[in-house]
Amino acid sequence: MITSSFEYVAPRSIDEAFSILRDSDGEGKVLAGGHSLIPLMKLRFARPSILVDISRIDGLSGVDEKDDFIEIGAMCSHAVVARSNLIREYSPLLAHVAAQIGDAAIRYRGTIGGSICHGDPASDMAGALFATGAVLVVDGPSGKREFKIEDFFTGFLETTLDPEEILLAIKLPKVSGKYSFEKLQRRSIDWAIVAVALNQVGDGLGVGLVNVGPTPVGFKLSLTSDEDTSALLEQFSEIASSLTPPSDVFGSSEYRKEMAKVLFSRALLNLV
Amino acid sequence: MSLDFTDLEVGRGEEKLVGSPYRRLEDPIFITKGATYVGDLEFDDIAHISFVRSPVASANLKNVDVSEALGQPGVIAAFTAKDIEIPAIINWINKVIERPFLAKDKLRFVGEAVAMVIGETKAFAEDACEFVNIDYDLTTPIIDPRQSANNEVSLFEGCTSNIVASIEGGQVAQIGEVRIEAEFVNQRLAPCPMEGRAVVATIDGEMLTVYISNQAPHSAKRSIIRYLSIDEGNLRVITPDVGGGFGSKIGTYPEEILVPYIARKLNRTCRWVETRSESMVSLGHGRGQIAKVTLGGDRDGKIRSYCLSVIQDCGAYPEIGANMPALTRWMTSGCYDIDSVDFNSISVLTNTNPTVAYRGAGRPEAAYAIERAVDMFATEIGMDKAEVRFKNFIDPKNFPYQTKVGSTYDCGNYEESLRRVLKLANYDELLVDKENRIKDKSDLLLGIGISSYVEITHGFPAKEFGSVELISGGKLSVKVGTLSHGQGHRSAISMIVRDVTGVDPCNIDFYQGDTELIESGVGTFGSRSMQSGGVACKRAADMLVTKAMEFLSNHLDVDLDKVEFSWHEGGQFSVGSMCLSWSDLYRLAKNEGKVLKASENYESSSPTFPFGAHLAVVEVDVETGKVHLRDMFAIDDAGNILNPLLAKGQIHGGLAQGISQALYEEFIYDQDGNPLTATFADYGFPTAAEFPQFRDELMQTPTSVNELGVKGIGESGTIGATPAVVNAVMDALSVYGISHIDMPLSPEKVFSAIKIAKRSK
Amino acid sequence: MQIRLKVNGEAMNFDVEPRLLLVELIRDHVRLKGTNIGCDTTSCGACTVLIDGHSAKSCTVLALQADGCEIITIEGIGTIEKLHxxxxxxxxxxxxxxxxxxxxxxxxxxxxxxxxxxxxxxxxxxxxxxxxxxxxxxxxxxxxxxxxxxxxxxxxxxxxxxxxxxxxxxxx
The missing domain is CATH 1.10.150.120 ([2Fe-2S]-binding domain)
Known part of the structure; x- marks a missing residue:
């Protein structure tokens, strides 16, 4: 299938990108790796009239180590995230999850930034970022802003990002705690029916949930002691009962709720 | 790393090729440049066709307006039903039912073609499709076949009900101490050949050439002749390489007739290559059967009676799918010697995509029903599931064996295939492992599932064409009326011809899929090709040798019994001390203006009945309901094996599709008839990660139906694997008292069944 | 729009419409037909080629995105005489x-x-x-x-x- 027609621009600098987006009166759409957007365009579910390809802008695809965090360029592919030594050292959960997204070819082209900005509640990556307590660095007409991941998603396939803004990077605290990721799928290439990402961050347990509502979901549970799993399960159960997962051919809402609990308790057991 | 045919591990020199794992002759091109499919052919000045399809399952069609589409850039033409001046297709089952080429008056399923737009590029055509306006009034669709059977409103005016075909029966006496009753749904599947439908039609004066991705080019030609009223001599149908079919490309679809129709109308080369999105909703679907079984038996394990009642979902128009129950009926009683057997069926219309033959076509449904029922019977009487089968198999001494529904099985040894698969799988150890997990209260239960199957291949014996001609350089030209679409017929048939003539397969030019070059043909489906086209080519090769010897006897003026032929060393004719090659024969014949050629229209006397036993080992995660197929064992017997490499390839592919029906695939419509699985992202087409490495062995019980001793092997996997996998899951779940869950056994279905079972305990 | 890329080692220039997909560029413009199109949803991989050495689904890459890249298709890795x-x-x-x-x-x-x-x-x-x-x-x-x-x-x-x-x- 073929997309509807559009204009294409590939700015060489971030400022050039901003000015194109500003001039496009909200018709411009940022193109990262294209692996969420192009399939939708081919099915003509999405019809942006101007595509702003930010892949030619320098400085968006590196992984940087700072004092107490690491910064991942929004244009880093899932393959890079999966293999980066810095990420493997300081945020092993993220590398572990990135290695399971889509398939090998998709991981080479799909980017962490594109995936997050798509705002899909079924995104494994979003779940992992919730669990690690990521901060998103956004730039645009109103200047640089930073969002906690929990403030980023506003609705189904919607984020707080303004059409003229661009996600530049994801900041992750350096964490050395245990992590785990449990994903229930039909086929290995399907979106998760439900997935649970856990990461010990400081004295808390970061939780990211995949496909349990209109947006990606996450929260932090307090860890009193390593042995205290029943208290955690109880806390989780309470939160899980308020979730509103979708019903589709992969599973009903009710099933997803139950599976969130099962996967959460498995993830607790499998923390490494 | 050079490709050298002499480098083959087998088939060198002085051994017969048939029976050896000879590498495929098709592959060198396929792995370097890719095969050539219809969409790959290049033509000058080609126009591209896109179809606009019905967005709803049931509606009165008021108007289709293409005027806005016609004004779009790059649009050559646009057509609706009123522009198509060919009479509607009269249904072969029910003459009251007409299928228009483009929807007329009514919309009957989501995906039905409503209009067509022809553009200078595919993109222009697709763009303009968005400007075709369809005006309709929604009507209430019927999606559930059970509801359709009882519905007072018939979907076609002039029909008294939605039942378009039926088979009477079902008056079987219920005998035996134990009675098993169950309902099994064989869900609707999308065949998903990797290449979808594709057609190119080109015009050269009066001559129309149609390139089509199809399993039966001669029959496609007949369809086009019929609807386009074109002289036979003015139509040539060519199937280049075909990227899979699995039964879905046997027939000729309305769209495929429209492409040449429009090409003639516009006097221009036209192409239609369907997208996956249209293929999913309008390439014929498979299965779609609901079966009720009643099995009666005694506590000693003997099955006494068996009755199968079937409702077949035909979809919106009765196509080949409507006739699937006839094939199911043939195989009703499976591998078992049962006193009393009966069958009845109805085929009903619904507002869904029509059903057609899909790999196995009617036989997987039969095998599934009886193999599930036998397992339930074994559970009921507390007998081992293998043992109950051994007690009921048809005695190998009793072949040919006529079943109670009238099928005559040629030969078989069902005991042996089951014994072998149990041994291959280490059945006794598996049983211990399973019990241990139950004792340990493991959350990962083990399930072992057996299925013994017998099926029918070449079910409708029809004449098939094969010819062998001696050509320049002592090469052979082989032509056949079957049509490989992945099976590797070039290799298999070249091997057969080589073993007769001695001519190396590399010196055999192989032709199929061209109605101009091949005078007649039936095509490839129903696992028929080797036992029809293969035998025809074998006979033609035999006759060619005889003709060559006769020619030589005339030419040298010696008695025929002085001429000898040996297939060794490339084929050698000898008369006394004189030795001649095929190349010499060609020269001599040419000098006399003679062509050495033999043709055969071979008609087999009867179908053949391949059989086997499959064993699946699954692990069921009771907390999530997710089933993991740990192992799949298969013993398959299709008579003599021409090439184990190819035969095993067929088995593997069939196993995957069979397993996938059990665990992953279902084409789902919601209650309004909207498809919910219309892309590969939603439909459960399995990936490599879903399967273990299959462990299979071939068993060979030659049939006497044909001189090659071969049966078909194309569909066995889909027939045996599905019940084996479902039986395995039910075996694992038997601790909960769960006896059946309908396919596909998705995590949620299994989880819910366990939940309900736990609650009621 | 102008693009320049290498296909199977050969540098090529094309003037393409923005919506042209890499797979269409390969099939219809470079006229190499080995790479196929099997779905609409980036699921099937029939269109897989190497872009700068990594597998990519060429149905989900705009030809423009591949500007400056090195593409290798099935036709570029070996021949019948010398297979990869x-x-x-x-x-x-x-x-x-x-x-x-x-x-x-x-x-x-x-x-x-x-x-x-x-x-x-x-x-x-x-x-x-x-x-x-x-x-x-x-x-x-x-x-x-x-x-x-x-x-x-x-x-x-x-x-x-x-x-x-x-x-x-x-x-x-």
Whole structure:
């Protein structure tokens, strides 16, 4: 299938990108790796009239180590995230999850930034970022802003990002705690029916949930002691009962709720 | 790393090729440049066709307006039903039912073609499709076949009900101490050949050439002749390489007739290559059967009676799918010697995509029903599931064996295939492992599932064409009326011809899929090709040798019994001390203006009945309901094996599709008839990660139906694997008292069944 | 719009419409028909090629996105006279039937050389999960890729000699 027609621009600098987006009166759409957007365009579910390809802008695809965090360029592919030594050292959960997204070819082209900005509640990556307590660095007409991941998603396939803004990077605290990721799928290439990402961050347990509502979901549970799993399960159960997962051919809402609990308790057991 | 045919591990020199794992002759091109499919052919000045399809399952069609589409850039033409001046297709089952080429008056399923737009590029055509306006009034669709059977409103005016075909029966006496009753749904599947439908039609004066991705080019030609009223001599149908079919490309679809129709109308080369999105909703679907079984038996394990009642979902128009129950009926009683057997069926219309033959076509449904029922019977009487089968198999001494529904099985040894698969799988150890997990209260239960199957291949014996001609350089030209679409017929048939003539397969030019070059043909489906086209080519090769010897006897003026032929060393004719090659024969014949050629229209006397036993080992995660197929064992017997490499390839592919029906695939419509699985992202087409490495062995019980001793092997996997996998899951779940869950056994279905079972305990 | 890229080692220039997909560029403009289109949803992998040495689904890449890249298709890795080890392995193990998935499958198999060292069966199966085949049940494909990768290793072949696995400068 073929997309509807559009204009294409590939700015060489971030400022050039901003000015194109500003001039496009909200018709411009940022193109990262294209692996969420192009399939939708081919099915003509999405019809942006101007595509702003930010892949030619320098400085968006590196992984940087700072004092107490690491910064991942929004244009880093899932393959890079999966293999980066810095990420493997300081945020092993993220590398572990990135290695399971889509398939090998998709991981080479799909980017962490594109995936997050798509705002899909079924995104494994979003779940992992919730669990690690990521901060998103956004730039645009109103200047640089930073969002906690929990403030980023506003609705189904919607984020707080303004059409003229661009996600530049994801900041992750350096964490050395245990992590785990449990994903229930039909086929290995399907979106998760439900997935649970856990990461010990400081004295808390970061939780990211995949496909349990209109947006990606996450929260932090307090860890009193390593042995205290029943208290955690109880806390989780309470939160899980308020979730509103979708019903589709992969599973009903009710099933997803139950599976969130099962996967959460498995993830607790499998923390490494 | 050079490709050298002499480098083959087998088939060198002085051994017969048939029976050896000879590498495929098709592959060198396929792995370097890719095969050539219809969409790959290049033509000058080609126009591209896109179809606009019905967005709803049931509606009165008021108007289709293409005027806005016609004004779009790059649009050559646009057509609706009123522009198509060919009479509607009269249904072969029910003459009251007409299928228009483009929807007329009514919309009957989501995906039905409503209009067509022809553009200078595919993109222009697709763009303009968005400007075709369809005006309709929604009507209430019927999606559930059970509801359709009882519905007072018939979907076609002039029909008294939605039942378009039926088979009477079902008056079987219920005998035996134990009675098993169950309902099994064989869900609707999308065949998903990797290449979808594709057609190119080109015009050269009066001559129309149609390139089509199809399993039966001669029959496609007949369809086009019929609807386009074109002289036979003015139509040539060519199937280049075909990227899979699995039964879905046997027939000729309305769209495929429209492409040449429009090409003639516009006097221009036209192409239609369907997208996956249209293929999913309008390439014929498979299965779609609901079966009720009643099995009666005694506590000693003997099955006494068996009755199968079937409702077949035909979809919106009765196509080949409507006739699937006839094939199911043939195989009703499976591998078992049962006193009393009966069958009845109805085929009903619904507002869904029509059903057609899909790999196995009617036989997987039969095998599934009886193999599930036998397992339930074994559970009921507390007998081992293998043992109950051994007690009921048809005695190998009793072949040919006529079943109670009238099928005559040629030969078989069902005991042996089951014994072998149990041994291959280490059945006794598996049983211990399973019990241990139950004792340990493991959350990962083990399930072992057996299925013994017998099926029918070449079910409708029809004449098939094969010819062998001696050509320049002592090469052979082989032509056949079957049509490989992945099976590797070039290799298999070249091997057969080589073993007769001695001519190396590399010196055999192989032709199929061209109605101009091949005078007649039936095509490839129903696992028929080797036992029809293969035998025809074998006979033609035999006759060619005889003709060559006769020619030589005339030419040298010696008695025929002085001429000898040996297939060794490339084929050698000898008369006394004189030795001649095929190349010499060609020269001599040419000098006399003679062509050495033999043709055969071979008609087999009867179908053949391949059989086997499959064993699946699954692990069921009771907390999530997710089933993991740990192992799949298969013993398959299709008579003599021409090439184990190819035969095993067929088995593997069939196993995957069979397993996938059990665990992953279902084409789902919601209650309004909207498809919910219309892309590969939603439909459960399995990936490599879903399967273990299959462990299979071939068993060979030659049939006497044909001189090659071969049966078909194309569909066995889909027939045996599905019940084996479902039986395995039910075996694992038997601790909960769960006896059946309908396919596909998705995590949620299994989880819910366990939940309900736990609650009621 | 103008693009310049290398296809199978040959530099080429094209003037393309923005919406032209890389797979269409390869099939209709470069006129190499080995790369196929099998779905609309980036699911099937029939269109898999190598972009700068990594497998990519060319139906989900705009031709413009590939500007300046090095593309390798099935036609660029070997010939009948001199097969690539992965092609040889598919031939030897009967890793194909109808052939439609085959070019993409072979390219995906080659790409695995850059990410897996001595992969076991399940790693190969996951490694090709994005490439669907309806004919073979994947059995012989898995065998073929296993043997092809080991042969590639023996010969010290990576996906392409000119590319690296992942940009080393990503970690700063």
């Amino acid at each position: 080890p992965m092609q040889e392995a598919f031939y030897k193990h009967h890793g194909l039937q109808c052939g439609f998935c085959t070019p993409g499958m072979i390219m995906a198999g080659i790409s695995l050389a850059g990410e897996l060292d001595n992969p076991d069966e399940s790693e190969i199966r996951l490694g090709i999960e994005g490439n669907l085949c309806r004919c073979t049940g994947y059995n012989n494909i898995v065998e073929a890729i296993k043997s092809g990768l080991s042969e590639m290793k023996q010969l010290s072949l990576s996906a392409t000699s000119e590319s690296q696995l992942y940009p080393k400068d990503a970690d700063k």
